[in-house]
Amino acid sequence: MSGPREATGLSGAPGRAAGPPRPGEGDARGGARGWVIGVDSGGSGLRVALARAEDGGQVGDAIRAAPVRTGPGGIDAGHLLAHLLPAVRELLSRAGAGRAGRRPGEPGAVAAMAVGAAGMATLGDELRARLPEVLAAELGIRRLALAADAVTAYAGALGQRTGAVVAAGTGVIALGAELEPPPEAAPASGPAANAPVPGGRWRRADGWGHLLGDCGGGAWIGRAGLEAALRAHDGRRGGSPALLARLEAVFGPAAGLPALLYPRTDRAAVLGSFAPEVAACAGTDPVAAGILRDAARAIAETAAAACPPATGCPVAFTGGLLGLGPPLLEPLRAELSRLAPRARPVDAEGGPLDGALRIAGALAVGGLRLPVDGDLLDLRPRPPAL
Numbered sequence: 575m576s577g578p579r580e581a582t583g584l585s586g587a588p589g590r591a592a593g594p595p596r597p598g599e600g601d602a603r604g605g606a607r608g609w610v611i612g613v614d615s616g617g618s619g620l621r622v623a624l625a626r627a628e629d630g631g632q633v634g635d636a637i638r639a640a641p642v643r644t645g646p647g648g649i650d651a652g653h654l655l656a657h658l659l660p661a662v663r664e665l666l667s668r669a670g671a672g673r674a675g676r677r678p679g680e681p682g683a684v685a686a687m688a689v690g691a692a693g694m695a696t697l698g699d700e701l702r703a704r705l706p707e708v709l710a711a712e713l714g715i716r717r718l719a720l721a722a723d724a725v726t727a728y729a730g731a732l733g734q735r736t737g738a739v740v741a742a743g744t745g746v747i748a749l750g751a752e753l754e755p756p757p758e759a760a761p762a763s764g765p766a767a768n769a770p771v772p773g774g775r776w777r778r779a780d781g782w783g784h785l786l787g788d789c790g791g792g793a794w795i796g797r798a799g800l801e802a803a804l805r806a807h808d809g810r811r812g813g814s815p816a817l818l819a820r821l822e823a824v825f826g827p828a829a830g831l832p833a834l835l836y837p838r839t840d841r842a843a844v845l846g847s848f849a850p851e852v853a854a855c856a857g858t859d860p861v862a863a864g865i866l867r868d869a870a871r872a873i874a875e876t877a878a879a880a881c882p883p884a885t886g887c888p889v890a891f892t893g894g895l896l897g898l899g900p901p902l903l904e905p906l907r908a909e910l911s912r913l914a915p916r917a918r919p920v921d922a923e924g925g926p927l928d929g930a931l932r933i934a935g936a937l938a939v940g941g942l943r944l945p946v947d948g949d950l951l952d953l954r955p956r957p958p959a960l
Contacts, residue, residue: 608685609633609669610938611662611715612930615642615649615691616723620657624665625931627685627938633669636927637661648697651704654689659712685938686717688930690726695949698722706954718954719933723926724749724781725944725951727892730929731922734936734943737888738777738881739922742895744846745788746873747781748880749950753943774945779879784842790872792846792895798865799852800845804828814861820851849898856901866898867905874909881917889914890922 610630614621623636639657643650662684687709691698702720709715728739728749738750753774784793799814803821806813807828818828824847825831838844855862881887889910896903910917924932936942937953946953 608683608938609666610685610931610934611665611687612726612927612932612934613658613687613689613691614723614726614925614927614930615654615689616926617641617692620654620661621927622658622661622665623927623931624662624669625935627935630931630935632931634665637664642691644693644697647700649691649693649701651700651708654691654701655705655708659708662713684713684715686719686934687713687715688719688721688726688934688937690721690723690926690930690933692723694720694722702952716955717937719937719942720952720954721930721933722950724778725776726926726929726933728929729932729944730924730926731890731892732888732920733923733932734941735888736774736882736884737890737920738877738917739890739892740873740877740880741893742791742873742891743893744792744842745781745784746791746794746876746895747788748779748876750777750779750880750882751775751945752777752882752884753945774943776945776947776950777880777882778950780876784845788842789876790869792849793842794845794872795852795865795869795895795898796845796848798868799848799855799862800831802861802865804831812861814855814859816855816859817852817862820855821848824848824851849895853898853901863901866901870902870905871909871913873906874913877910877917878914881914883916885916886918887914887916888920889917890920892922892925 608627610625610627612623612625619641620639621636622639623632624634625632639661642654642657666684689701689705691701694701698720705720706718709718724739724741724747727741728751731739734753736751736753738748740746740748751774780787780789782788784791784797788794799817800821802812802814803817804813805811806815806818821828821831825834835841835844852862852865856866857863877889881889907919910919933942933944942953944951948956
């Protein structure tokens with residue numbers, strides 16, 4: 575897991591985040607409950623980490639691999655497994671855990687795994703069909719969580735408590751969770767002892783991509799900035815000569831921008847690359863400052879839609895867009911206070927890989943309380959409620 579670190583987030587409170595243990599803290603024994611595996615699969619690549627089931631303490635560094643392919647059938651399960659299986663064996667070997675594939679409950683066994691993947695809800699059918707059988711046969715894993723990356727980001731940022739997490743980068747998505755209270759008494763032994771207690775519901779807002787949504791995200795800001803630049807180029811109202819100068823410095827002559835942009839398959843990333851230019855101009859250019867105020871309002875609206883109706887609801891913001899700094903963060907704080915007065919901004923405790931390990935650890939000890947809906951979060955074996 576990511577270690578505690580100095581951070582200043584939207585809450586404005588610097589200091590040590592209340593995160594999980596640093597990699598390598600403590601000893602490398604699996605403990606009585608064995609090991610858990612966390613997996614984070616996204617556009618930047620695949621990461622696999624090992625932790626003790628008893629306390630969630632990560633052992634050693636994560637193993638990284640290339641991004642997993644997506645094909646006509648969705649996320650390519652074979653490609654994922656080709657990286658995942660050797661990575662798990664390597665992690666167990668490093669930790670001195672011995673061979674994989676031990677029986678559940680045997681010392682050194684992998685008690686549970688959580689796989690968080692971008693697109694799991696809509697593109698994860700092949701993963702849901704293939705991973706449980708292969709992981710059981712190859713590694714002896716019987717408890718498996720398959721989650722959207724928004725869910726692992728939520729668990730990493732807030733753990734298992736009611737709240738909302740807004741991931742703001744090139745795009746924007748917010749995920750809130752309303753959790754049911756834990757049962758008054760859990761069985762101490764028997765088949766139900768390690769059974770998850772799914773309950774509550776997820777509240778999703780935006781994340782619809784740069785053509786239909788992702789309002790206030792990096793691509794949205796970059797597109798608005800380029801539009802303002804082209805307005806200045808044409809002599810239309812609402813143009814920004816400052817942004818036109820930045821467009822020409824980054825992309826060349828304004829008239830050539832459509833030919834550079836439209837054929838690209840990574841248009842969202844190209845648009846997002848101009849967001850820092852908008853932020854850099856915001857201190858002296860009212861048009862750029864207005865774009866960031868509008869972005870802040872859009873992000874706050876998304877956060878408010880996902881935030882459960884609870885007084886003091888914690889809301890964590892994650893993602894690279896926060897790096898734009900005060901020109902975005904200051905109006906975002908103000909808009910969040912206006913639109914969601916019940917919300918309480920907090921710093922994220924960790925990231926998606928931390929969340930995958932947290933989910934796996936909770937699944938191993940029968941303490942999983944996040945909503946299990948079969949899409950954003952699915953379990954094998956499935957709980958009776960599903």
